Amino acid sequence: MAGRWILLILALDLSIVIVLSESECRDGFNLYKRKCYDTDECKFDEENPEGLCGNDAVCHNTIGSFYCSCEDGFRSTSGAANFSAATSVKCEDINECLEDEGLCGPNASCFNTIPQYSCICEAGFISTTGVESFRNGDNITCRDIDECDEEDVCGQNAKCINTQGSFNCVCNAGFKLKSGNQEQCEDICMIGTTICGNGTCYHGASGHYCTCHAGFTNYGHNGSRCTELNCDVFNDKISLTEEFHDAHDLVMQLKESCLELAVSEHPKELDGEEILKQLLDVIDKLLSGGAFKDNRKVSIFFTMVEETLRLIGPFIKAPWTAITSTHTDLKLLVKKGDDFPQGTKTFSSKGAHLNISLKTAAGEPSYYPGFTTVSSLSYANLEDSADGFFSGMKRQEEQSYKINSKVVTVTVSNRNTSHLKEPVILTFDHLKQSNESSHTCVFWDSSKEGGSWSARGCSMLTSNPNYTVCSCNHLSSFAVLMALHEIKDTFELQLITWVGLSLSLICLFICILTFSLIRSIKSPRTTIHLHLCISLFIANFIFLAGISRTENRVGCAVVAGLLHFFFLAAFCWMCLEGIQLFRMVILVFNTSFKTLYMMAGGYGVPAVIVAVSALANAKGYGTKRYCWLNLELIWSFFGPACVIIVVNIFFFLITVWKLAQKFSSLNPDLDNLQKIKVFIITAVAQLTLLGTMWIFGCFQFEGAPIVISYLFTIFSSLQGFLLFVMHCLLSKQVREEYGKILSICCAPGKKSYSDLSSSHTSKARASKSTHDTGESRI
Numbered sequence: 001m002a003g004r005w006i007l008l009i010l011a012l013d014l015s016i017v018i019v020l021s022e023s024e025c026r027d028g029f030n031l032y033k034r035k036c037y038d039t040d041e042c043k044f045d046e047e048n049p050e051g052l053c054g055n056d057a058v059c060h061n062t063i064g065s066f067y068c069s070c071e072d073g074f075r076s077t078s079g080a081a082n083f084s085a086a087t088s089v090k091c092e093d094i095n096e097c098l099e100d101e102g103l104c105g106p107n108a109s110c111f112n113t114i115p116q117y118s119c120i121c122e123a124g125f126i127s128t129t130g131v132e133s134f135r136n137g138d139n140i141t142c143r144d145i146d147e148c149d150e151e152d153v154c155g156q157n158a159k160c161i162n163t164q165g166s167f168n169c170v171c172n173a174g175f176k177l178k179s180g181n182q183e184q185c186e187d188i189c190m191i192g193t194t195i196c197g198n199g200t201c202y203h204g205a206s207g208h209y210c211t212c213h214a215g216f217t218n219y220g221h222n223g224s225r226c227t228e229l230n231c232d233v234f235n236d237k238i239s240l241t242e243e244f245h246d247a248h249d250l251v252m253q254l255k256e257s258c259l260e261l262a263v264s265e266h267p268k269e270l271d272g273e274e275i276l277k278q279l280l281d282v283i284d285k286l287l288s289g290g291a292f293k294d295n296r297k298v299s300i301f302f303t304m305v306e307e308t309l310r311l312i313g314p315f316i317k318a319p320w321t322a323i324t325s326t327h328t329d330l331k332l333l334v335k336k337g338d339d340f341p342q343g344t345k346t347f348s349s350k351g352a353h354l355n356i357s358l359k360t361a362a363g364e365p366s367y368y369p370g371f372t373t374v375s376s377l378s379y380a381n382l383e384d385s386a387d388g389f390f391s392g393m394k395r396q397e398e399q400s401y402k403i404n405s406k407v408v409t410v411t412v413s414n415r416n417t418s419h420l421k422e423p424v425i426l427t428f429d430h431l432k433q434s435n436e437s438s439h440t441c442v443f444w445d446s447s448k449e450g451g452s453w454s455a456r457g458c459s460m461l462t463s464n465p466n467y468t469v470c471s472c473n474h475l476s477s478f479a480v481l482m483a484l485h486e487i488k489d490t491f492e493l494q495l496i497t498w499v500g501l502s503l504s505l506i507c508l509f510i511c512i513l514t515f516s517l518i519r520s521i522k523s524p525r526t527t528i529h530l531h532l533c534i535s536l537f538i539a540n541f542i543f544l545a546g547i548s549r550t551e552n553r554v555g556c557a558v559v560a561g562l563l564h565f566f567f568l569a570a571f572c573w574m575c576l577e578g579i580q581l582f583r584m585v586i587l588v589f590n591t592s593f594k595t596l597y598m599m600a601g602g603y604g605v606p607a608v609i610v611a612v613s614a615l616a617n618a619k620g621y622g623t624k625r626y627c628w629l630n631l632e633l634i635w636s637f638f639g640p641a642c643v644i645i646v647v648n649i650f651f652f653l654i655t656v657w658k659l660a661q662k663f664s665s666l667n668p669d670l671d672n673l674q675k676i677k678v679f680i681i682t683a684v685a686q687l688t689l690l691g692t693m694w695i696f697g698c699f700q701f702e703g704a705p706i707v708i709s710y711l712f713t714i715f716s717s718l719q720g721f722l723l724f725v726m727h728c729l730l731s732k733q734v735r736e737e738y739g740k741i742l743s744i745c746c747a748p749g750k751k752s753y754s755d756l757s758s759s760h761t762s763k764a765r766a767s768k769s770t771h772d773t774g775e776s777r778i
Helices: 002-022 238-243 245-263 274-288 293-317 358-362 382-386 491-517 523-548 553-588 595-616 636-663 670-700 706-729 731-747 753-759 761-766 767-774
Strands: 030-031 036-040 057-062 065-070 074-076 091-093 108-112 117-121 123-125 142-144 158-163 165-169 175-178 181-187 199-204 207-212 320-324 328-336 344-349 353-357 371-379 399-403 407-412 426-429 441-444 452-454 458-463 467-472 479-485
Touching: 002 636, 117 123, 117 142, 142 767, 165 175, 175 452, 245 274, 274 293, 274 328, 293 328, 293 371, 293 382, 293 407, 293 441, 293 479, 328 344, 344 371, 353 358, 353 407, 358 371, 358 407, 407 426, 407 553, 426 479, 441 467, 467 479, 491 523, 491 553, 491 706, 523 553, 523 595, 523 706, 553 636, 595 636, 706 731
Parallel strands: none
Antiparallel strands: 030 036, 057 065, 074 091, 108 117, 123 142, 158 165, 175 181, 199 207, 320 328, 328 371, 344 353, 353 426, 371 407, 399 479, 407 479, 426 467, 441 452, 441 479, 458 467
16 A cells, blocks of 8 residues: 555656656747757748748748748848848838839839849840840840831831931932821822822922912922912012112012012022112112102002012021111021921011911911011111101091101011911110100001001000010001100190199288288297298299299209299198197197107108109100109109108108097197197198199090099189188188288377287197197188
């Protein structure tokens, strides 16, 4: 029995020893024959064919563990080279084609695969080894395939030209690709029966050539389309031979050359440069002989110039010609070639600039003759001969026209220029810089009663005192007209001006005497009124005496400058009154301006404005009709005036607001506040008077209605009288002083002025505060 217990105890001990021995091996090891051996986790397991690392990954066993890495052509999502299977890191394909754009080298395209990538030569290239795909590092490149080595690749009527990756087929001379068949060159004369226009097409050794029918020509360019040539324009008309003797020989020569071009199958080539020189010489002689004084002669002149330039254009050898003579400035462009011209060209001559599309100059592509010509010819003094013929213009009442630019003739090779698809743009410099009248773009219309300027088809894009930009949908000879609006001064307006200004001068003079001599009413406010009246008195006197004295340019400019200064000074003194009222309401003490400050604001500010304006634009002082500012400089007056009005309104609003607060206070000084209230009403009325007058004045520049002219004249003429009424007659204190003066003048024996003054001493003392503020009652 004891032996069994011993065996049982031994077996139990042995099992405990075995268990303890197995637990001594770490993770990644297993016990074999009482020893710990490494476990190969990377060993293939049929139950888990993807392995512990997943797809596209390689498992690497280590002693006691293992790690994972991505296969070639893949990258871990964490970016690390090695990772653990216990993490969520996966392997994803690397797109080598995106990461290295030049991976496959020139002329090859990269295609990504999983894994790796492939390089394939582009169309027109082949690999140096002949393989279809390769990789970087295989020492393989792509070379061009010479398709022209293949037999008859372009056909028998074309020549093959190899290019990198491709080839071009160029038709032989006299052949072209037939529309719809881009692989076969055919005889030009067989493809298009209208290729020569009004002519017959023939195939020659050097290509095709055209023989023109009678009345048509290709100007000696045998391969070009035949276009109509009208030689009747060079007929020697009676008026031309009688009046333009210098042009007779040239016109006869041009007619002979024109007929030869229109009739002969092989006309001789004209000397374009020589004929052009003769034309400019003839123009110089005609224009040096004085004005034509006949619209029919102007029409003949323009027709001769336009048709001559159109005829000789194709024979000018130089692509660009610029010639200046005594009375002309010519710019001529000649563009030759089978390709239809594209783009826009700019031509600049004396006093004018032309912008034209070459497509417009060439005309319809189906009628393209193989060349394009554009000419711009400006004349030095033709405006004198062509001025006065305005029967084709619609005039307003009391309106006249005058040419205010150089006259320019524009010609192109395109024969159909009566209505262009794309307009031409012309910029004209003004002969007379003026902004007092409007400008109109016109052309010479020979069909209007022998010839007249007309605005049909032309419009003004923009205009300023220096130049006007025009847009026209046809071609001819062009200019810019200045519309003159002659506004006659009516007798009624003149009478109102003289009577009103005379009355205003008398009233302003009385105001000046009142504010300067009567001591009892003197205050900062009456000082402001004094200088306001002085400014208006001098301005009205100068206006009455010198506004129309325009015969002396310097004297007129001085008058305009003085008017500018004194009218601005009036506005500045009016602004100072608004500021003074503001100070009276806001400030309790020291409400008065220093005299020096008032003088600086009242006269210094306008002096600076006038000085700056004169330095910037001295020519802006004085116009053709009046000694006042022209429209270029007018805002040097209206600008400051508008600013002063806005500032005054601002101060008035704040003053009224503060005044209302003081009225509603517990213990208001009603007498003083009532006085200030009256002052504000007077100042606002004064501002309204002067502001309204110049509002009507704004409308006097461009044909204002007669009602506006009357209102402006009335307000401007009577402003002195109205100021006298507001500041003197409606002021109780001033009326009392006038009564004293009148009583002394009417009854000098009864009472002297000193006695009268002493008898009113108590009244003066009672109104001391009134004296300090310059009380005014309305």
